[in-house]
Amino acid sequence: MKTWAELQAIKADVNAKVFAASAPGEYRVLIGLATCGIAAGAMPVYDAFKEAAAGNDKCKVGQVGCIGMCQYEPIVEVIEGGKRTTYVKMDAEKAARVYKEHILGGQVVTDYLLVENGITCNSLEDTTFYKLQKRIALRNCGIIDPENIDEYIARDGYAALHKVITEMSSEDIVNVMLDSGLRGRGGAGFPTGRKWSFAAAQQAPQKFVCCNADEGDPGAFMDRSVLEGDPHAVLEAMTIAGKAIGATQGYIYVRAEYPVAVKRLNIAIKQAKEYGLLGDNIMGTDFCFDIGIRLGAGAFVCGEETALMTSIEGKRGEPRPRPPFPAVKGLFQSPTILNNVETYANVAQIILNGAAWFSAMGTEKSKGTKVFALGGKINNTGLVEVPMGTTLRTVVEQIGGGIPNGKKFKAAQTGGPSGGCIPAEHFDVEIDYDNLIAIGSMMGSGGLIVMDEDNCMVDIAKFFLDFTVDESCGKCTPCRIGTRRLYELLEKITGGEGEMADIDELQALAAHIKDNSLCGLGQTAPNPVLSTLRYFRHEYEAHIVDKKCPSHVCRSLLTFTIDPEKCVGCTKCARNCPANAISGTVKEPHVIDHDKCVQCSVCMQNCAFGAISKD
Amino acid sequence: MKKKMSSVPFNGTPEQEAKLDAYIAEHRAEEGCLMPIMQEAQLIYGYLPKEVQIHIAEKLEIPAEEVFGVATFYSMFNLSPKGKYQISVCLGTACYVKGSREVLDKICEILDIQPGECTEDGMFSIEACRCVGACGLAPVMMVNGSDVYGRLKASEVEAIIEKYKEFEREEKEYENMG
Numbered sequence: 001m002k003t004w005a006e007l008q009a010i011k012a013d014v015n016a017k018v019f020a021a022s023a024p025g026e027y028r029v030l031i032g033l034a035t036c037g038i039a040a041g042a043m044p045v046y047d048a049f050k051e052a053a054a055g056n057d058k059c060k061v062g063q064v065g066c067i068g069m070c071q072y073e074p075i076v077e078v079i080e081g082g083k084r085t086t087y088v089k090m091d092a093e094k095a096a097r098v099y100k101e102h103i104l105g106g107q108v109v110t111d112y113l114l115v116e117n118g119i120t121c122n123s124l125e126d127t128t129f130y131k132l133q134k135r136i137a138l139r140n141c142g143i144i145d146p147e148n149i150d151e152y153i154a155r156d157g158y159a160a161l162h163k164v165i166t167e168m169s170s171e172d173i174v175n176v177m178l179d180s181g182l183r184g185r186g187g188a189g190f191p192t193g194r195k196w197s198f199a200a201a202q203q204a205p206q207k208f209v210c211c212n213a214d215e216g217d218p219g220a221f222m223d224r225s226v227l228e229g230d231p232h233a234v235l236e237a238m239t240i241a242g243k244a245i246g247a248t249q250g251y252i253y254v255r256a257e258y259p260v261a262v263k264r265l266n267i268a269i270k271q272a273k274e275y276g277l278l279g280d281n282i283m284g285t286d287f288c289f290d291i292g293i294r295l296g297a298g299a300f301v302c303g304e305e306t307a308l309m310t311s312i313e314g315k316r317g318e319p320r321p322r323p324p325f326p327a328v329k330g331l332f333q334s335p336t337i338l339n340n341v342e343t344y345a346n347v348a349q350i351i352l353n354g355a356a357w358f359s360a361m362g363t364e365k366s367k368g369t370k371v372f373a374l375g376g377k378i379n380n381t382g383l384v385e386v387p388m389g390t391t392l393r394t395v396v397e398q399i400g401g402g403i404p405n406g407k408k409f410k411a412a413q414t415g416g417p418s419g420g421c422i423p424a425e426h427f428d429v430e431i432d433y434d435n436l437i438a439i440g441s442m443m444g445s446g447g448l449i450v451m452d453e454d455n456c457m458v459d460i461a462k463f464f465l466d467f468t469v470d471e472s473c474g475k476c477t478p479c480r481i482g483t484r485r486l487y488e489l490l491e492k493i494t495g496g497e498g499e500m501a502d503i504d505e506l507q508a509l510a511a512h513i514k515d516n517s518l519c520g521l522g523q524t525a526p527n528p529v530l531s532t533l534r535y536f537r538h539e540y541e542a543h544i545v546d547k548k549c550p551s552h553v554c555r556s557l558l559t560f561t562i563d564p565e566k567c568v569g570c571t572k573c574a575r576n577c578p579a580n581a582i583s584g585t586v587k588e589p590h591v592i593d594h595d596k597c598v599q600c601s602v603c604m605q606n607c608a609f610g611a612i613s614k615d
Numbered sequence: 616m617k618k619k620m621s622s623v624p625f626n627g628t629p630e631q632e633a634k635l636d637a638y639i640a641e642h643r644a645e646e647g648c649l650m651p652i653m654q655e656a657q658l659i660y661g662y663l664p665k666e667v668q669i670h671i672a673e674k675l676e677i678p679a680e681e682v683f684g685v686a687t688f689y690s691m692f693n694l695s696p697k698g699k700y701q702i703s704v705c706l707g708t709a710c711y712v713k714g715s716r717e718v719l720d721k722i723c724e725i726l727d728i729q730p731g732e733c734t735e736d737g738m739f740s741i742e743a744c745r746c747v748g749a750c751g752l753a754p755v756m757m758v759n760g761s762d763v764y765g766r767l768k769a770s771e772v773e774a775i776i777e778k779y780k781e782f783e784r785e786e787k788e789y790e791n792m793g
């Protein structure tokens with residue numbers, strides 16, 4: 001156990017030795033080692049620096065979580081004095097050169113710096129990508145070593161827990177959360193303080209605090225990044241929640257696809273216990289709170305709150321009817337609160353800085369910031385945290401660096417399989433919970449996938465329905481059968497067999513599923529269809545009436561043709577066509593037999609003369 | 616979510632069973648211990664044979680149907696053995712819009728199997744998965760849940776598969792030498 005004075009000493013020590021400006025000639029080299037960085041090849045970079053710097057006491061090599069610029073991974077930061085230099089797209093060879101020229105020679109290797117809009121940036125902090133962000137939930141990600149509790153403590157870690165234990169009553173904590181205006185970041189946006197107050201009001205021998213780290217929206221990775229980059233922030237917040245509602249046990253439900261997050265959480269729990277910040281008699285008081293980890297097993301519906309609790313109980317993760325609400329009867333029939341990872345990541349900061357500080361950020365009804373996982377057709381794929389109310393245009397064009405290859409923005413998809421798309425005409429929408437609902441999408445957990453003119457919106461709707469058909473737990477008929485029927489209709493349309501009446505049927509079916517499903521999965525499953533129909537009805541009509549896919553995605557609707565002017569008769573396409581659909585003699589223009597063609601596009605990829613086109 | 620029970624004969628070892636029993640003994644008193652036990656069993660055996668599920672049910676003194684029910688509900692429980700190299704291609708949204716379908720098709724073509732299947736020699740199995748959280752590097756594929764390949768092109772997968780075949784050949788050579 002560490003006393004508060006000892007924790008303060010650790011904080012001062014780490015700040016002086018690690019975070020303060022080092023003496024000239026003393027270097028810290030930080031390598032981003034989150035899943036994304038590791039996938040991009042950060043491990044050999046880390047090893048190269050470790051090896052090069054072995055025995056050099058003027059150069060410390062360390063790991064951090066992720067800074068959120070996936071596009072540029074592996075990323076290395078070199079810190080000397082107060083100066084940060086960010087190297088991007090590194091590999092082991094480049095690491096050796098940076099070590100030799102920068103660490104030993106004192107010269108920045110400009111070849112490996114980040115170039116944004118033609119401007120070379122010395123450090124990440126000089127980029128527009130970074131400058132337009134406001135990092136609260138991500139404040140430690142990419143800054144601290146997530147496997148070292150001392151570095152978390154140095155950045156005010158566990159100070160909020162100390163404050164609630166020594167100065168605040170349960171009611172005080174709930175009131176701060178209420179006043180802050182914090183709303184759940186897991187999708188629905190329910191006010192966190194309200195949820196806590198319901199559970200606090202229950203009289204029960206046992207209560208639970210749960211954390212939803214199931215991150216089921218495919219294409220979202222905010223929660224993973226927080227867990228991998230700043231796990232103690234979640235532990236501290238859950239403990240504060242335990243104090244607020246009077247619970248002694250917490251569970252983090254993590255999807256099993258996140259092994260690095262699980263590993264770091266386990267390390268963090270162990271360290272927090274050693275310091276007396278978790279477990280029995282926290283900070284020497286009689287407050288006890290423990291946290292266990294439960295792994296998901298690949299069922300999207302388990303992100304839904306009642307299903308998640310059923311799954312922690314070790315059963316098939318089927319949703320339960322509400323009421324009773326979890327705050328009254330949740331996990332093991334006891335009052336339970338469930339919050340999302342990012343929701344928790346805001347809690348300690350709100351306690352420390354006050355409700356007014358938090359509620360000064362954002363819009364009238366959506367306070368604070370939101371983390372988005374930018375993906376799809378966007379230059380800067382990565383994680384960004386912006387104040388609520390930032391426009392979609394700012395996020396996509398300025399922070400995200402726009403669309404690659406000079407293509408045009410078509411839509412942004414938010415809310416994953418439960419959400420919808422935001423078309424170009426709403427590019428200037430100020431992103432918050434209510435504005436997104438108003439235009440037929442939703443905030444969701446923060447996945448933001450950008451699509452360009454090459455993405456077919458009917459195909460995207462079909463993609464999401466394929467997902468929900470697969471993930472429907474089957475407990476209720478409208479969801480189980482209805483989503484399958486929606487999918488079949490979309491398949492009919494993209495297959496070129498659609499009729500105009502199918503659009504009406506899509507709409508009627510969607511309404512029926514929304515109104516009659518038991519849980520949020522079914523209730524929101526038709527959203528991708530409804531929102532694409534609302535803004536891209538013309539694409540549906542092109543598939544149905546003209547039998548064309550305007551974005552050239554839906555294979556059955558493609559026609560391949562050879563331009564006789566350009567074809568030199570090299571025969572390559574004919575030799576490679578799996579369907580033997582191409583005929584012609586050497587040095588004569590070839591032709592495709594459309595009845596035989598299976599639209600595989602092999603010929604187009606093979607023609608060196610650009611003679612083949614698709615329409 | 617239909618799943619097939621394996622028809623491959625079960626050949627667990629006493630060591631494996633002892634390991635599982637030790638884990639069960641340690642955790643059986645915890646509320647909700649069934650899933651963690653099944654997850655551990657899958658780690659030990661590589662999949663969840665019917666025999667192992669029945670064993671777990673007997674040890675925990677619960678109906679075998681309950682264990683089967685959980686095993687079939689969650690997609691990560693494998694009821695039949697996987698390849699030595701388990702390839703999963705991400706079909707999450709970020710990867711899908713960047714063309715991961717083509718990557719998956721290409722691998723199926725190279726290995727001549729469909730998603731969910733295993734090659735005859737037991738070397739490779741392939742499946743589609745949903746988002747491994749490396750969306751920024753889309754399209755993404757994983758081998759054995761740990762080797763992650765990002766920013767993939769369909770034209771690159773052949774070389775990756777070759778790499779694992781090469782491992783295999785080297786391993787065989789060592790065996791022959793030793």
Ligand SMILES: Cc1cc2nc3c(=O)[nH]c(=O)nc-3n(C[C@H](O)[C@H](O)[C@H](O)COP(=O)(O)O)c2cc1C
Nearest residue numbers: 184185186212215216303304305339340343520521
């Ligand atoms: C089908 C379905 C899947 C969900 N998946 C998640 C998820 O992966 N992560 C999450 O935090 N919330 C998810 N939710 C929302 C949760 O039910 C719940 O509202 C949330 O975790 C509450 O936390 P918050 O108030 O902090 O947002 C999902 C809801 C539904 C209906």
Ligand code: SF4
Nearest residue numbers: 473475476479519522
């Ligand atoms: S709506 Fe769908 S996922 Fe939800 S309980 Fe019904 S069948 Fe299961």
Ligand code: SF4
Nearest residue numbers: 567568570571573607
């Ligand atoms: S590959 Fe191109 S140039 Fe050669 S025969 Fe085919 S269409 Fe003509």
Ligand code: SF4
Nearest residue numbers: 577597598600601603
């Ligand atoms: S698209 Fe495929 S099947 Fe059709 S002509 Fe070209 S190679 Fe042959």
Ligand code: FES
Nearest residue numbers: 036066068069070
């Ligand atoms: S840089 Fe970590 S999420 Fe990509």
Ligand code: FES
Nearest residue numbers: 705707710747750
């Ligand atoms: S969508 Fe493929 S890694 Fe997330």
